[in-house]
Each structure stands twice: as C-alpha cells, then as structure tokens.
Amino acid sequence: MASGSPYTIKWGIMATGGIAETFCKDLLTDPTSRDVHDVRHEIVAVSSSTSADRAAAFIKKIDGPSSAKTYGSYGELVADSNVSIIYVATPHSHHFQNAMLALEAGKNVLCEKALTVTASQAKKLVEKAKEKNVFFMEAVWTRYFPLSIKVRELIASGEIGTVYRTMADLSFNENSDKDDDKVTFPDSNRMVNKDLAGGALLDLGIYALTWVFQTLYHLQPASSKESPKVLAAINKYHTGVDENTSIICQFPRNKTIGVATTSIRVGTCPNGTTTAAPAIRIQGSKGEIQVPHPAFRPVSYSVIKKDGDGKVEVVDCPIPKDEKRNWGHGMFWEADECARCVRDGKKQSETLPWEESMVIMQTMEEALKQGGVEYPELITTDVYDAKSPLNTGNQ
Numbered sequence: 001m002a003s004g005s006p007y008t009i010k011w012g013i014m015a016t017g018g019i020a021e022t023f024c025k026d027l028l029t030d031p032t033s034r035d036v037h038d039v040r041h042e043i044v045a046v047s048s049s050t051s052a053d054r055a056a057a058f059i060k061k062i063d064g065p066s067s068a069k070t071y072g073s074y075g076e077l078v079a080d081s082n083v084s085i086i087y088v089a090t091p092h093s094h095h096f097q098n099a100m101l102a103l104e105a106g107k108n109v110l111c112e113k114a115l116t117v118t119a120s121q122a123k124k125l126v127e128k129a130k131e132k133n134v135f136f137m138e139a140v141w142t143r144y145f146p147l148s149i150k151v152r153e154l155i156a157s158g159e160i161g162t163v164y165r166t167m168a169d170l171s172f173n174e175n176s177d178k179d180d181d182k183v184t185f186p187d188s189n190r191m192v193n194k195d196l197a198g199g200a201l202l203d204l205g206i207y208a209l210t211w212v213f214q215t216l217y218h219l220q221p222a223s224s225k226e227s228p229k230v231l232a233a234i235n236k237y238h239t240g241v242d243e244n245t246s247i248i249c250q251f252p253r254n255k256t257i258g259v260a261t262t263s264i265r266v267g268t269c270p271n272g273t274t275t276a277a278p279a280i281r282i283q284g285s286k287g288e289i290q291v292p293h294p295a296f297r298p299v300s301y302s303v304i305k306k307d308g309d310g311k312v313e314v315v316d317c318p319i320p321k322d323e324k325r326n327w328g329h330g331m332f333w334e335a336d337e338c339a340r341c342v343r344d345g346k347k348q349s350e351t352l353p354w355e356e357s358m359v360i361m362q363t364m365e366e367a368l369k370q371g372g373v374e375y376p377e378l379i380t381t382d383v384y385d386a387k388s389p390l391n392t393g394n395q
Helices: 017-029 051-062 074-078 094-102 119-134 145-157 198-218 332-343 354-370
Strands: 009-014 039-047 068-069 085-088 109-111 136-139 161-169 229-236 242-251 254-262 280-282 287-292 300-305 312-316
Touching: 009 074, 009 287, 009 332, 017 039, 017 051, 017 332, 039 051, 039 074, 039 332, 051 068, 068 074, 068 161, 074 094, 074 109, 085 094, 094 109, 094 119, 094 300, 109 332, 145 198, 145 280, 145 287, 161 198, 161 300, 198 242, 198 254, 198 280, 198 354, 229 354, 242 354
Parallel strands: 009 039, 009 085, 039 068, 085 109, 109 136, 161 254
Antiparallel strands: 161 280, 229 242, 242 254, 280 287, 287 300, 300 312
C-alpha cells in the first residue's frame, strides 16, 4: 500500500436480506462524503445459504461490483481467500453457528446484533476469536455515530455533572387493526417467530440497552466497572416471545440506574414524529442530555442544564449522503471502525469490546429468563456444528 493511500478492506457478505442490503449500500458509498480518507471498502463476495443465483440477484439489486464472487453456501464464502472480513447478516437465531463457521475459517468477523441468543454462545465466539487471533465485533452501528461519540464525550467531561440515570426506549406500535390480540406481523415473521429468536428485546430492546450501557457501563472507570443487577418485567405474545419488556439495570457501586424499555404494542412516538418525546434521557446532577426517536438512528441531541433558565441547546447531527448514489444510512461508520482495527492489528473495538457485548448478552438472557421466554435448543445450543441447518440452509 502506497504511503498515504487508504487501506482497503475486502468484505464477504453472509446472507442477502434487508439488513445486508442496507449495510452494503453504505459500503459502496464514497468514504470522502463522510470525510473519511484513511480507509475504503470493497465487496468481493456475497453468499446466500441456498443459491448462488440469489447472491447474484443481490449484487445487481445493490448496484454492486460485477467482479464480486457469488456463492450458494456459507462454507464456500468463508473459504474464499480473497475475503478479509465476513459480515454476518443472518437472523440472530443463526449468529452463533454462522459466526463460528467464519471464525473457524480464520476470518475476521462483524456479526449483526443481537450478537447471539445466549450469553454462553457469545462467550464461545469470543474464545474462538482469541484462539484464531482474528478481529471480532458485534455490529451495534449506533455506537459509532459521531452523535454517540459526542454524547459520551459530554458525559465524560462532566457537562451534565454526575450521571445517575439513563432511560431509553425503542418501541413500535404494531397492533393489528383487524384483531386486538394480534400484531401486524404473521406468526412466521422473525419479529414474533420463536424459532428465529423473535420478540421485542433481542431485536429492538438491544438499542435501548445500548444507550444504557454506553452512557452508564462503558464510561465506568476500569477499577469500578461492574455488571448490573437486573430486574425485568415481560408480557409474552401468543407465540411465546416477548412483546412488551422493561428492564431495570442497577449499578450499585457506581450508584447509577438504567431503565430500558421496548414494545411492539406501543410506540416511542405514537404518531411517528421524532420530536414528540425524547427516546433517551441521560440525567445528571447538572442537567440532562436528550436524544430523540429512533434510538438506533438519531440525528440530533439536546442538552438541558439545571441552571440554564429553561434553555434547550439542540445539536443537529445529520447523516451524510454520497450524492452520486444518493445514499447514506449510517452503517458505514461501524464498517470504518472494522477497517481501522484490522489495519492496525486490533482484535476488538475499544468502543464495543468483547467483554461489554458479553455483559449485554448476560443482561438480556437474565431478563428473558425472568420473563419465562424460552427458545428452541437448535438456536440456543453453544455446541458448534459446521453442518447445522443454520449453516447449510437445510431447514
């Protein structure tokens, strides 16, 4: 690589669903449109679990490079020597087996959130990443937004004094207009399908927990860092997954409390207006920081000081677009982080280290346990099987 030229990371994309499409479109944007000049991204391979034709159709859909290889199995994808990092874009029910397949092949891995279904699965993935000496990260894209970085900096600098509480919500009112007992999703949909680890918490609630953890846990001094005591309340949908979940995370040593709520029965903003109410409130002794809905992709934050005479300082943080493609969703920042870590030989990201992903999984597992939510053994086992139907698509 010539001095001063950007480092190019070569991506292999595992799965061809909606989240993969959004991520890949961000990979294809011009990094300079977000003022990034040190790294760039190349999609070199895409795989469906069942058909190379589906992978080819995906590349065409995203206007991706015609040079990208297309595979009809995940095994072929992870064996491609030209791929330096695998993006696991499958449902979280499949993450343990799929990510382990890639790690066993010695690939760097960015795995969508929720990282796994159980804490023991997350622990085994981390252990395998250590054993293989590769980079591994959970794809909590919101953490890498300049907005999130700025909010963490404000908290660390004491801008709102000592922070004692964070309240965060991500909820969407998905009640059916035809049947009060049902939501808009069919029972087979991943949002409510127990076989796909459905439910509000693992899909939506992880974003509420992300704000609790990045404002309370992540910023704790190493000498006093502690996992939270967890108290959860859950209402279950008729499929057995959670439809309405509230979690209190208490950090006794640091005297902080986080409240994370999520629901598919009510909405954070009932009418969809992002400014109707804050989705996140980070409350300190000298004031608070508010972040509007949606928790996963906020574009502004507000600072309200205790002694500020009612003044609200609103800071806009728009997500830049590549004008040529007219696209920019915000997932490119986590991709940039991956590229820099791989370039620099880092095996984990300081913004979301392995240990923190594991503690978040422990928190969600405890909440689900308290709520009596149980998932099938096929997706909760922590025994890796290269020939699992979750890896081969033979379900």
